[in-house]
Amino acid sequence: MASAGFTHQSPYARPGSLDELEGPVTGSVEAGSHITGTRYRSFDVNDESQLWDLYSVTVRDGTVRDQRALLNKEVLIRMWPVLNLPQDCRQEWESHFTELRARTRWSFL
Template identity: 30%
Template sequence: MDHVLYGARKPYVVADSLDDLRGPTKGRIALPHHLDWSGDPGYDLDRPARLATMYKTVLNEASSVEDLHTWIDRQLLIQLWPQLWLPPRLRQLWERKFPELAAVGTATA
């Protein structure tokens, strides 16, 4: 039996539409435990590094489209996309569904 890496079989969630992503864009937020179990789920969205970390966390750990709708904002996702470190398969799933993300990634590369 061949060994398959976890990232290749992990079930990722992708939004149905970028327009449905209307999460918070500033201030302090706390992610629910099912998204961030690190012990400190607080994020200051006015700090660019914390904002990017929160987006990476939500995109990696979302268990439903509702998680994405609640915590991700369309404009911020597009803005942050090129700099987000994401597992290759997760990035590929999003870019296949939303070519505008792939375009913004290559435009800034």
């Protein structure tokens, strides 16, 4: 039976390349409420727990524009194994970025 014309569209935004991610590696950043909801809006990038939260919500809920502004390629690769992401989000990003596929949970330690 032929498809009724439906195509799968991922609910997760992602840039075309990790090289587009030029976010800060120090200091504080402000994230939009569409990413954080009622949680924090300001994140100290120097604090590992705030960095983890910022990267988790930005990968999961941010737009490509948010990701470009808030995420840094090298930091994302380092943090990738421990980010709080749904499995389908993680698979979506890893299917497009080999740099993330190579990272495992144990390589973060």
